[in-house]
Amino acid sequence: MAALPEGTPCWADAMFADLEGAKAFYGDVLGWTFGESSSEYGNYTQAYSDGKAVAAIVPPMPGEPGVQAPSAWCLYFASPDAAATAERIRGNGGEVVMGPMAVGEFGTMVIARDPAGAVFGVWQAGTHEGFEKQAAPGAYSWAEVISRDPAATDRFFPAVFPLTVKRMDSEQVDYKIFHAGEQPVLGRMTAAEASLPPEVPSYVSVYFAVNDTDAAIERLQARGGTVYFGPMDSPFGRFAVVGDPQGAAFGIIDLGTTEGDVPAMTDA
Known part of the structure; x- marks a missing residue:
């Protein structure tokens, strides 16, 4: 797969306290199936439509007792250099919430917030390049x-x-x-x-x-x-x-x- 142009949406994921409930819901509503959870990466679990990767779900990261961020979908934008993108985010009034952080050989991620408060992600692809299916049912x-x-x-x-x-x-x-x-x-x-x-x-x-x-x-x-x-x-x-x-x-x-x-x- 050719690298996506910089700034192109390339992946989406969401955090759910009830991972099995999310699987049942999205499996029924969008027809998704799910791969094995990756314990090495916090039980990150990919979703598939027609056998092609379309999104991922993950349980909350360990944190303070009783503190739970609401579930939300996060969209990632392609970048050839996540660190450079993070600097531009800071330099233009945005906030870097997490990263840049290498995720094994899969790539490098940043979680950020624009000046209006909208959260989004940045993804510098390694072996994981992003959506394998788009603009079709389930994707x-x-x-x-x-x-x-x-x-x-x-x-x-x-x-x-x-x-x-x-x-x-x-x-x-x-x-x-x-x-x-x-x-x-x-x-x-x-x-x-x-x-x-x-x-x-x-x-x-x-x-x-x-x-x-x-x-x-x-x-x-x-x-x-x-x-x-x-x-x-x-x-x-x-x-x-x-x-x-x-x-x-x-x-x-x-x-x-x-x-x-x-x-x-x-x-x-």
Whole structure:
């Protein structure tokens, strides 16, 4: 596999207190199967769709008794040099929360926070290059930063990664799209337009593709999941923003069910 362009989303994982519960939920809702947990790396467990690696789940790291961070999906962006990316994060108003840290021969990771508070990861690939399947049912398809400070987010990502930003030509919504070359790789929506509750910080919303959004919602609700928004038709697919029983929010989208014309993009 050729190395992904710098700034391209390349992997997603999440931490769950109930790992077996997460396996049951995502196995049913997204059709995932799971590999063996790697005890050497904190029981990190890869998820597969059609035998191809699409994400991973992991139990919490040992910490203070009674302290448990809420479950959340973390999106990683490709970097040829995680240490250099970490310096640009710091130099542009972001925070490096963890790393750079080598993960055996698999690669080097950084966990960071943008100036608006959204957590994301950086991944310098070793033997693990990232998603083996994308934009197909059961796999990662898109992500967007839901930002409480959109101007800061708009400045930050193109300063840290070689990305350009375009604005969706719409009077209804303030939506930006970051591009790696000509490839759109990340959206940005304001917290107000996403109706983000005041207690929820900025975050990166990760979307996984499904065959049928409504059928996936039925399975999700039967497993104790929550629908926060939608389902709604769009030019990009029928989508919904949902949450799993352990509190991790994510999106689902049927890429084959579209409605309306794709809005034009203009330079931001």
